[in-house]
Amino acid sequence: MKKLQFKRIGLLIALTLLVSIGVQIYRNYTQFKQNEAQLVADIQQSLDNALEVYFADLAKTDVITLTENRTSGFMLKSERSADSDSLENDFFKNIGESKILMKTLEKMEAGDTSNANWFGNLDDKKNFRFEAHSDTLKNINPDQIQSINIFRGLNAADSISNLKLLTNRIIISITRDSLNFEKISTLVKDELDRKEIAINYGLLHYEHDTISGSFNYPALTEMPFSTVSKSTFLPRGQKLEMYFENTALTVLKRGILDILMSVIFLLIIAGAFYYLYQTIKNQKEIAEIKEDLIGNITHEFKTPIATTLSAIEGIELFNPENNPEKTKKYLGISKSQMLKLNLMVEKLLETATLDSEQFILQKEEINPIPVLRSLVQKFQTLSPEQEIELVVPSKISAINVDPFHFENALSNLLDNALKYGGDEVRITVDQGANTRIRIWDNGGNISSDQEERVFEQFYRIPKGNLHDVKGFGIGLYYVKKIIEKHNGKIELESSTKSTSFITTWA
Numbered sequence: 089m090k091k092l093q094f095k096r097i098g099l100l101i102a103l104t105l106l107v108s109i110g111v112q113i114y115r116n117y118t119q120f121k122q123n124e125a126q127l128v129a130d131i132q133q134s135l136d137n138a139l140e141v142y143f144a145d146l147a148k149t150d151v152i153t154l155t156e157n158r159t160s161g162f163m164l165k166s167e168r169s170a171d172s173d174s175l176e177n178d179f180f181k182n183i184g185e186s187k188i189l190m191k192t193l194e195k196m197e198a199g200d201t202s203n204a205n206w207f208g209n210l211d212d213k214k215n216f217r218f219e220a221h222s223d224t225l226k227n228i229n230p231d232q233i234q235s236i237n238i239f240r241g242l243n244a245a246d247s248i249s250n251l252k253l254l255t256n257r258i259i260i261s262i263t264r265d266s267l268n269f270e271k272i273s274t275l276v277k278d279e280l281d282r283k284e285i286a287i288n289y290g291l292l293h294y295e296h297d298t299i300s301g302s303f304n305y306p307a308l309t310e311m312p313f314s315t316v317s318k319s320t321f322l323p324r325g326q327k328l329e330m331y332f333e334n335t336a337l338t339v340l341k342r343g344i345l346d347i348l349m350s351v352i353f354l355l356i357i358a359g360a361f362y363y364l365y366q367t368i369k370n371q372k373e374i375a376e377i378k379e380d381l382i383g384n385i386t387h388e389f390k391t392p393i394a395t396t397l398s399a400i401e402g403i404e405l406f407n408p409e410n411n412p413e414k415t416k417k418y419l420g421i422s423k424s425q426m427l428k429l430n431l432m433v434e435k436l437l438e439t440a441t442l443d444s445e446q447f448i449l450q451k452e453e454i455n456p457i458p459v460l461r462s463l464v465q466k467f468q469t470l471s472p473e474q475e476i477e478l479v480v481p482s483k484i485s486a487i488n489v490d491p492f493h494f495e496n497a498l499s500n501l502l503d504n505a506l507k508y509g510g511d512e513v514r515i516t517v518d519q520g521a522n523t524r525i526r527i528w529d530n531g532g533n534i535s536s537d538q539e540e541r542v543f544e545q546f547y548r549i550p551k552g553n554l555h556d557v558k559g560f561g562i563g564l565y566y567v568k569k570i571i572e573k574h575n576g577k578i579e580l581e582s583s584t585k586s587t588s589f590i591t592t593w594a
Contacts, residue, residue, distance in 0.1 A: 094372050101361045108357050112350045119346050123339045127285065132315040134279035135330050141275050142268075143321035267293050267328070269303040276330075289332040296325045389432065392425035399425075442569040449490040449573055456487055456523065456593075459495050460515055463502055471506050479516040487523050487593050489574055494593075497570045498525065500563040501589050505529040509587055522576070523593045534582040542580065543568045567591075 269291060280287065290308025293301035302308070308331040317328040340347070399418040407414045457480050464478050505513045509529025518524045534542060543564050567589075571578050575594040580587070 094368065097368055098365060101365050105358060105361050109354060112354055116343075116347055116350055119343055120339055123343045124335060127335050127339055127342065128313070128315060130283050130285060131280070131287070131289075131330065131332060131335075132318070134283060134285070135276055135315065135317050135328070136319045137279050138272060138275035139317055139319040139321055139328065142272050143319075267301055269293075269301060272328075273303050285338060287332050287335060287338060289330055292329045292331070294327045294329065300326075389429060392429040395425040396422045396429075442566065442573075447573070449493065451488050451490050451574075453486040453488055454491050454494070455484065456489075456494075456517065456525070457484060459491070460498065460517070460525075463495070463499055464515065467502055467506055474506055474511050474513060476502075476506075477512075477514045479514065481517060481519060484517065484519050484523075489593060490570075493570045494574075497567045497591070498527070500567050501527045501591070504563060505531070505587070505589075524590060525593070526588055526590045528586060528588045530586050532583055532585045532587055534580070534587055536582070539580050539582055543578075 272291065276289070276291075280289075288304075288307070288311070290304035290311060291302060292299055292305070292308065311331040311333050313333070313335065314329055314331045317330070319328075322328060399421040403415055403418045407418070460478055460480070464476050468474075468476050502513070502515070505527055506529075509531030512530045514526075514528045516526045516528070518526075568578050571591055571593070576592045578592075579590045581590065582588070
């Protein structure tokens with residue numbers, strides 16, 4: 089896969105993901121605004137419902153009924169006249185001369201909201217006694233009702249309509265200019281609780297654009313939202329405005345399910361796109377590794393093949409006399425190159441069998457020190473310009489390993505340190521519960537993002553189109569698999585100035 093094509097796929101995935109995120113954000117924002125508008129409507133409805141309940145309760149008590157009984161033992165002027173207009177005039181006159189109506193209104197103004205009935209008894213034409221009774225009018229005999237009586241409440245007015253022998257009756261409905269904010273607030277809170285709305289709020293009562301009362305003032309001045317009651321029970325020229333705090337948290341709680349669904353949807357989409365991107369990326373890397381491997385194999389195989397062909401041509405073209413010495417020389421060159429070619433093929437085949445059940449270790453007890461000294465001597469001869477130091481304890485116990493693969497694994501690590509590291513290499517051995525062999529060099533050519541990948545099969549650290557050291561990328565993979573089959577582990581510690589491979593053998 090070409091780099092440009094891979095970049096286009098990455099951009100397309102990123103663009104699709106951004107569009108999906110944008111759509112979900114817009115959808116959630118729209119839903120949030122709808123929920124916010126619905127919440128404000130619910131708050132206003134709660135306010136209106138509270139006012140309706142409030143005025144309905146007032147209607148039950150803010151009705152006064154005045155009556156006159158013609159059968160009473162005490163006879164009024166109106167009862168001695170045969171003229172009905174005269175009866176009514178005397179009735180109004182008696183009420184006007186009495187104080188019971190004013191006293192009743194004073195009690196109501198003082199906040200007495202009980203549904204008790206007040207009865208006034210006329211001792212003289214100007215003074216009444218009145219007392220509260222809890223009995224309903226259903227239990228009162230009309231003969232027991234005195235000349236002029238006052239009853240409070242809508243129920244009393246309805247009951248009086250069923251009583252007979254009452255000469256005159258006046259029903260007065262009272263309209264209040266002020267509001268009982270304590271009671272309204274309780275009703276509003278009950279309505280909000282019923283709708284599961286938990287907010288702080290305040291109330292302002294306006295009468296002809298002038299504030300005539302308030303609740304939770306001055307805290308309401310800091311509240312950013314408000315709504316006005318649409319209740320028709322408020323007298324003309326009055327309005328009740330409700331202020332409340334920011335409802336974002338309440339709106340979010342109402343829409344939490346939609347938000348969670350959107351988040352889950354985005355996570356699924358993002359996870360799918362990430363998996364797709366990683367799959368494409370891995371396929372691209374595998375393709376690059378494959379191309380690199382084929383190129384390395386081609387170069388590695390071409391050298392011994394070309395050398396062998398040259399030796400054969402030398403025998404054919406440059407040894408017409410069939411000189412035994414020349415023939416032996418050319419055949420020796422051919423043999424060494426074919427052995428080298430065979431070794432590379434065996435490495436590839438061996439690597440292919442590392443994960444199969446056919447690969448079986450032949451373990452035995454060996455002393456690792458002689459093996460390490462042999463390797464140091466071998467590589468010191470091959471790279472005399474580089475310094476190799478071996479640090480071992482004075483006494484060491486034998487370890488149970490496969491001698492062949494143990495030596496090969498350490499040989500690969502030492503070879504890598506000399507090829508890719510600096511000019512100093514150090515091998516140290518520590519022994520405790522396990523045996524730890526560290527191979528250190530002062531190269532530091534492995535970046536942090538490559539530390540895990542160097543153990544992958546056929547993987548080589550990218551260096552553009554140039555690999556100054558030939559290889560198949562199977563050395564560290566082989567080492568890792570061999571150590572794991574010994575129930576051990578290998579770790580890499582890299583910095584800008586050093587690289588260490590620590591092997592642990594159980």
